Amino acid sequence: MVATILVILFIAQMLSFYFIILLYTKISRLKDIEKSQERLKDEMYNAVGAYLAEMRDENDRLIKELTMMNRNRQIDENENKHTTTEKDNAGIHENQSAKKEEVIVPTYNLPRNVAAKAYKNNSTTTPTITMQNESFNEEMAHLVEAKKKLTLDEQIQELYHSGKTVDEIAKMLQKGKTEIELLLKFQH
Template identity: 35%
Template sequence: MTTILIAVLFVLQLLSIYFIIILNTKLAKFKDLEKKQERLMREMDDSISLYLTEMKDENNRLIQALQVVPKPEMATTTGQQKRNALQKNEGQPLSSLESHTKEAGRENEPRILVPKNIVTNAYSRQQLGGAPVQATASKPPTVQKEEPQPLTMEQQIVQMAKQGKSAEEIAKKLQKGKTEIELLLKFHS
C-alpha cells in the first residue's frame, strides 16, 4: 500500500513538473510577444516623430520662402508718371524696360489676355477720337497661368502609388525613407 501511495505521489510530481514547464514556456512566449510589441511601438513612434519633424522643417522652409518673396508695391501711378517713365526709357534697350516693370512689382501679376481685334479697334479709335474706349467683347478677358504648379511630394507619392509602384521603388526614386512612404500612403488610403 505504501508503494502504491509512493507511485501515485511520484506520478503527481511528474505531472506538476510537466505543467510547470508548459506554463514557463507560455510565459516566455508572452514576454517575447510583449518585447516585440514594445519594439514595434518604438519604431512607430520614431517614424511618426521623424515624419512630424520633416513636416516641421518643410513648414519652416515654406515660411522662410514666403518671407523672402518681395511683396508688390501698392502705390498707384498716374498717367503722367507713366508717360514720364516711358519717355525716360525710350532710348534704353528692351531688357531695361522689362527690369523697370519688374521693379514696379508687376512680375507676379497674372497676365490678362485680350483678343487682338479688340485691342486694335481700341487703339485705332483712341488715335482718331482720343476718347476712352470700352471693350464690347462677348467674352470677358481670361486670366491664364503661365505654367502649372509643380506637384508636392505628397501628390507625387500618391500618383506613383496609383501607377502601381511599390513603397520601396517610390522611396528610392524620391530619396525618402521607406517607412515614411508607407506611413504617408496609409494616411491617403
C-alpha cells in the same frame, strides 16, 4: 499499500513538473511577445517623430518660399510705383488713364505645385541631378497620369515595385519622403 501511495505521489509529482514547465514556456513566450511589441512601439514612435519633423521642415520651407514670393511682389510693386512717380514728375500726364487700369495681382494666389518648387530649390540637389530630373519628371508625369485612377497607397506600391526609390516617389507625388516611407512600411 505504501507502494501504491508512493507510485501515486510520484505520478502526481511528475505531472506537477510537467505543468510547471508548460507554464514557464508560456510565460517566456509572452515575455518575448511583450519585448517585440515594445520594440515595434519604439520603432513606430521614431517613425512618427521623423514624419512630424519632416512635415515641420516642409512647412518651414513653404513659409520661406511664400515670404520670398511676397517680398519679390512687394519689391516689384515698389519699383512700379517708383517708375510711375518719376514719369509723372517728368511731365508725362497723357498716360495716366492707362496706368490707372493696371491689374491688381492677389497676394495669396499661389500655384498648387509649391512642393515641386521647394524640391527644385532644395540646396542638397546638384546640377547633374537636375538634368536627370527633367527626363525623370517627363517619364513620371506619364506614369502618374496613367495611374490617377489608383489611390495614393496603390500608386506608391506600384511605383515602389517598378524600382523607384522613396525620394523619386516623393518628388513625383509631391509628398514627403517620410510619409512615403511610412506608407510602404505599414503595407509590408
